[in-house]
Amino acid sequence: xxxxxxxxxxxxxxxxxxxxxxxxxxxxxxxxxxxxxxxxxxxxxxxxxxxxxxxxxxxxxxxxxxxxxxxxxxxxxxxxxxx
Numbered sequence: 001x002x003x004x005x006x007x008x009x010x011x012x013x014x015x016x017x018x019x020x021x022x023x024x025x026x027x028x029x030x031x032x033x034x035x036x037x038x039x040x041x042x043x044x045x046x047x048x049x050x051x052x053x054x055x056x057x058x059x060x061x062x063x064x065x066x067x068x069x070x071x072x073x074x075x076x077x078x079x080x081x082x083x
Contacts, residue, residue: 012069013060022053 017023025045046054063069070078 008072009064009069011072012075013064015075016060016063017056019053019056022049022056025049 014023014026025048029045049057
């Protein structure tokens with residue numbers, strides 16, 4: 001998959017989520033300076049999510065697979081009033 005396309009898809013998913021906890025976890029993940037492989041002693045971040053958070057992520061991925069997305073240009077139009 002193309003890097004830029006992946007970034008845009010993530011941006012769209014982030015903009016669609018209404019779950020603050022998911023956004024906090026994404027922020028923590030992106031702020032990590034090194035990405036370590038999860039060992040058997042470490043918890044996977046997915047396991048720490050509640051069911052609502054997991055369902056939101058699954059819905060976003062499903063929407064993405066079904067091409068139920070909004071272009072970056074459309075999103076920018078929606079949010080330009082705050083810029």
